[in-house]
Amino acid sequence: DAKVTPIRPAEPAPAAPQAASPLRKQIVPAGQPLPPQxxxxxxxxxxxxxxxxxxxxxxxxxxxELTERTCKWPIxxxxxxDFWFCGLPSQAGKPYCDAxxxxxxxxxxARRDRRR
Structure with missing residues (x-):
């Protein structure tokens, strides 16, 4: 006689933590390296x-809130x-403002000269 073990229903998955604002979702998970600056x-x-x-x-x-006319520089x-984009008017044909x-x-x- 083989014993039959009843199958228990799976535990529900824990709820994901909510972001402070629906527009400010995490782009890079915590602990991941940032893009080179x-x-x-x-x-x-x-x-x-x-x-x-x-x-x-x-x-x-x-x-x-970014558009084709806003500076997309991440800060x-x-x-x-506490992450945002500059948002000032961008230069024509460029993704960023003048600065x-x-x-x-x-x-x-110029970059090579400064490293010396």
């Missing part, structure tokens, strides 16, 4: 000062609620 040594002092000034008056928009840690274009699009020779 230019270091202060790779950015000219003028461009760095310009970026800091621009970020003080940035619109601080979410991913869902902060994507794994936190962020100055940081993102630098000639290779």
């Amino acid at each position: 230019p270091s202060a040594g790779e950015i000219s002092p003028e461009a760095l000062a310009s970026v800091r000034e621009v970020e003080k008056r940035a619109r601080k928009i979410t991913l869902m 902060g840690d994507p794994a936190t609620d 962020h274009v100055g940081v993102a699009f630098q000639p290779m020779s």
